Amino acid sequence: MLTVLRGGHVVDPANGRDAIGDVWFRDGHIVAPPPGGKADEEIDVSGHVVMAGAIDIHSHIAGGNVNTARLLLPELHRAIRARLAGTPLSTAKWSTFETGRLYAQMGFTTVVEPAMAPHASLQTHLELNDVPIIDKGALTVLGNDDFLLRMLRKGEAESAVNDYVALTVGNTRSLGLKCINPGGCEAFKENLRVFGLDDEVPFYGLTSRQIFQALQKSTQAVGIHHPLHLHMNNLGIAGNIDTAIDTIDAAQGLPLHLAHVQFYAYGKEGKNAFSSAGARFAEKINANPHVSVDVGQVMFSDTVTISSDVLKQFNSLPGGMPKKGAIFDGDANGGGVVPYAYKISNFYNAIQWAAGLELFLLINNPEQVYFTTDHPNGGPFTTYPDLFALLMSADLRARIMARLPAEALEHTILPSITREYTLYEIAQMSRSGAAKLFGFTDRGQLAPGAIADIAVYRPGKDIAGMFRRAAFVFKDGDLVVRDGAVTHYKRGRTLNIRPRYDSNITTRLDAYYDELYGLPRSIFDLPDAALPHNDAFAEVACRK
Amino acid sequence: MSKATLDGKAIPLQDACREAARILGGATFPVIAGLGADVAGARAAILLAEQLRGAFDHLASREILADLDVMRSFSMFTTTPNEARVRADVLLFVGPGLSALWPGMLERLAPGQPPRHGAQAGHPRRVFWIGPEANEAANIPATVIPASCDELSELLAMLRARVGGRPVAGDDARRTGIDELADVLKNAHFGVVVWSASSGIDPLAIEMLQAMVADLNVTTRCTGVPIGARAGAAGVTQTAGWMTGFPPRTGFGRGYPEHDPWRFEAKRLVESGEADAALWISAYDGEAPPWSNNDLPLITLSPAGKEPGRGLYIEVGKPGVTHDAVEFAQEIGSLALRKSHAPTGAPSVAQIIDAIATELRGEVSC
Structure with missing residues (x-):
């Protein structure tokens, strides 16, 4: 069936479009307007904004740690209303089903879960499989695993490390690599409570710097499109801007993605020894175009922090709100889950909020900075519409700032920033740039050939409302959202890459599991038979 | 068919x-x-x-919720059996019947073998078992602190108190055993406690055990391996x-x-x-x-x-x-x-x- 969305304001930065026009699609893909063609279905979207479906590059939506958070905090997600027909469990709060519904309603059609432990990848994929409508992907976590650290300690050839990386990413069916407090989680098992960029992991004689640099190189060598996704050391600690700057300096000029950088944008100014260093950080990022970041914006709300940075999460436990948590020493990273409430009246939270916005507003290139809240760590993904509104309205920011503790405003330059994001820039950040970051050529844009993932918004005074309830959302050309409500489910796919490797590494790994664990390595496999659908995955090409 | x-x-x-x-x-x-x-x-x-x-x-569900209630009302420290196998320098089994509830337990946790990772690598593990079934700990190098299932709560309370350096009442023989275990846990690099809500242990005893683990983590590392229910x-x-x-x-x-x-x-x-x-x-x-x-x-x-x-x-x-x-x-x-x-x-x-x-x-x- 040939469909045309007629007369909308098409915002498609990948193709330089920012004008009134039509978008045509057929059989799930965008097509060129057929000469003299007549559509089977014509939808008038005049007065609306038309964008590609949005891509969230970093949101903790699935996996053992996320599920622990669900089970830890039944009181934080009581459901309140029955679902609509055709959408089972879509109002079960924090469920995978609700996640798919809420993302779709905001016009998001692809979401990446950024922290999949190799030994728990099956559960992550089972959960992703139960997120309806949208497409999904994941990043595999390495950098605290004994096998890698041993290789690096022995100074093995880069090719061996590359084989291990390629095999692990391929077997866990992910989109690339993430490294979380490299070496720090291993060090925590040895009772270290602080772990910086140049601290040595006990017994491996390696620093965090060496570990992430090795993985950064490997990521490039095996053709993974997404740069190494790095969760740096010293998250959340006053003065950690120095860690961030040093990390960028250590990036060897190679592509690097820094995750939730707001949590590293802290100086030590003022009587509380806590200040925003967002401006300094942004300047550094502007000067290093090979570095991309997502922000991890703090939005004032009751939430829960979920992280594979076990060391940091353990240190957060005494400040938990409510005071409880789960600390898991995994086979490599593990994870920690600690509830938290960001309050507008709290000086530190106010600084965090301001630091995040400084980063957004002072980084020049919208395709270098992404809009995450590090869901749910800085706030739930459902606050994205409010975040977009803050970026697009200096007036709205001023109104919130008026409610912050006065002393917090002394330690941020946010009040002096007048920049307002345009719709085009929002689309760069959430569509074209996000697609480039993962090497997606079939999405994040509206050129012929792209899949027909399309979000149509009705602009109004309430910017957040516009983004919260899309007027229409098409997933693969199928109308799944109308007037901000999901009409039915469809099954999304999980995107993954298959980098190549020398199969000698499998023999070596088999022997390693046999010898150390006394277990066949295959117990950690992710066979097709383990998943409910044999078409659950879609492969994305590696970089040539 | x-x-x-x-x-x-x-x-x-x-x-x-x-x-x-x-x-x-x-x-x-x-x-x-x-x-x-x-x-x-x-x-x-x-x-x-x-x-x-x-x-x-x-x-x-009773067993599922016994563990879950401890997590969602207090906190929970856990690790994997693999990590316990390669890293634990102290293993503490709590309660009767664990090896029946998890038949592969002793093979997997390998109490008789030294840990492989960390400063403790290569040194023999210290193994304790509070309240095993008769002969359950016979084939492993464990120090047994005999207890009935009903006594577990009291013993774990004593143990937590001693880990915290607080005095306890009770007969001398029992106190000596508990003191020794408290001392070993405090000096462990990576202690691991193993329990099962299916053993008949009181849910509050599980909380006592996890609270002790939390206390130990102030100065050293300790964590737990729960055995899942049937x-x-x-x-x-x-x-x-x-x-x-x-x-x-x-x-x-x-x-x-x-x-x-x-x-x-x-x-x-x-x-x-x-x-x-x-x-x-x-x-x-x-x-x-x-x-x-x-x-x-x-x-x-x-x-x-x-x-x-x-x-x-x-x-x-x-x-x-x-x-x-x-x-x-x-x-x-x-x-x-x-x-x-x-x-x-x-x-x-x-x-x-x-x-x-x-x-x-x-x-x-x-």
């Missing part, structure tokens, strides 16, 4: 599924209980409960968690999930008459329902040879035995695919529930 019976008389499988759909679809508040199933079976069962606006419970409990709990946000004992009467360990206990729902039909699932071992009410319309899914005398019965295979199944694998502490090693062709729980749901589709709007 699967076997199905109605009050002991054989009926065709399709008729059985249709009859199950009629019973469940006609009920006001059906309960899906037992739930002894693999991940696929649990997933199908929970979707069915939601569709029917009924409730779901697991036959080992009949796929841990995998079912994970599945319920991502599907509904909640563990078993969750109901959908209002069209959305509500979790209440008292309100949605299957036995109470049945015996009080609040539930007017039950689907009982026990695919692992054909356990019988715990309720005394025999009037309730009942559908039973259990393996061959476990056919109840009354109600509707549909034979299902054993997960991971007669068919491939994803379940919680205790030896790695996460979900894994178990390949079948004795295939019979008997349908899985998921297959039967899908067939019932297909029959229902005409009767209940979803």
Whole structure:
């Protein structure tokens, strides 16, 4: 069936479009307007904004740690209303089903879960499989695993490390690599409570710097499109801007993605020894175009922090709100889950909020900075519409700032920033740039050939409302959202890459599991038979 | 070919599924209980409960919730069996019958072998067992602190007090043993406590144990390995968690999930008459329902040879035995695919529930 969305304001930065026009699609893909063609279905979207479906590059939506958070905090997600027909469990709060519904309603059609432990990848994929409508992907976590650290300690050839990386990413069916407090989680098992960029992991004689640099190189060598996704050391600690700057300096000029950088944008100014260093950080990022970041914006709300940075999460436990948590020493990273409430009246939270916005507003290139809240760590993904509104309205920011503790405003330059994001820039950040970051050529844009993932918004005074309830959302050309409500489910796919490797590494790994664990390595496999659908995955090409 | 019976008389499988759909679809508040199933079976069962606006419970919910209540009201430190194997320099087993509840435990945790990682690598482990069954610790190099199950709470309270340097009462011999263990834990690099809520241990004792672990982590490292309950409990709990946000004992009467360990206990729902039909699932071992009410319309899914005398019965295979199944694998502490090693062709729980749901589709709007 040939469909045309007629007369909308098409915002498609990948193709330089920012004008009134039509978008045509057929059989799930965008097509060129057929000469003299007549559509089977014509939808008038005049007065609306038309964008590609949005891509969230970093949101903790699935996996053992996320599920622990669900089970830890039944009181934080009581459901309140029955679902609509055709959408089972879509109002079960924090469920995978609700996640798919809420993302779709905001016009998001692809979401990446950024922290999949190799030994728990099956559960992550089972959960992703139960997120309806949208497409999904994941990043595999390495950098605290004994096998890698041993290789690096022995100074093995880069090719061996590359084989291990390629095999692990391929077997866990992910989109690339993430490294979380490299070496720090291993060090925590040895009772270290602080772990910086140049601290040595006990017994491996390696620093965090060496570990992430090795993985950064490997990521490039095996053709993974997404740069190494790095969760740096010293998250959340006053003065950690120095860690961030040093990390960028250590990036060897190679592509690097820094995750939730707001949590590293802290100086030590003022009587509380806590200040925003967002401006300094942004300047550094502007000067290093090979570095991309997502922000991890703090939005004032009751939430829960979920992280594979076990060391940091353990240190957060005494400040938990409510005071409880789960600390898991995994086979490599593990994870920690600690509830938290960001309050507008709290000086530190106010600084965090301001630091995040400084980063957004002072980084020049919208395709270098992404809009995450590090869901749910800085706030739930459902606050994205409010975040977009803050970026697009200096007036709205001023109104919130008026409610912050006065002393917090002394330690941020946010009040002096007048920049307002345009719709085009929002689309760069959430569509074209996000697609480039993962090497997606079939999405994040509206050129012929792209899949027909399309979000149509009705602009109004309430910017957040516009983004919260899309007027229409098409997933693969199928109308799944109308007037901000999901009409039915469809099954999304999980995107993954298959980098190549020398199969000698499998023999070596088999022997390693046999010898150390006394277990066949295959117990950690992710066979097709383990998943409910044999078409659950879609492969994305590696970089040539 | 699967076997199905109605009050002991054989009926065709399709008729059985249709009859199950009629019973469940006609009920006001059906309960899906037992739930002894693999991940696929649990997933199908929970979707069915939601569709029917009924409730779901697991036959080992008491044990599931004993651990979960400690986490959600206090905190929980855990690790994997692998990490315990390669890193623990002190292993503390708590309670009787652990090696029966997890038959591979001693092989997996290898108490007789030294740890492999960290400063403790290569040094013999210290192994303690509070309250094992007679001879349970005989073949491992463990220091045994004898205790009945009822005494565990008191002993763990003493141990936590001694770890914190506080005085305790009690006879000298017992105090000496506890003092020694407290000292060993405080000086351990990476202590690991192993327990099971299925051993009969009081839930408050589990909290005492975890509170001691939290105390120890102020100065050194200590964590725990819980042994999951029977009949796929841990995998079912994970599945319920991502599907509904909640563990078993969750109901959908209002069209959305509500979790209440008292309100949605299957036995109470049945015996009080609040539930007017039950689907009982026990695919692992054909356990019988715990309720005394025999009037309730009942559908039973259990393996061959476990056919109840009354109600509707549909034979299902054993997960991971007669068919491939994803379940919680205790030896790695996460979900894994178990390949079948004795295939019979008997349908899985998921297959039967899908067939019932297909029959229902005409009767209940979803």
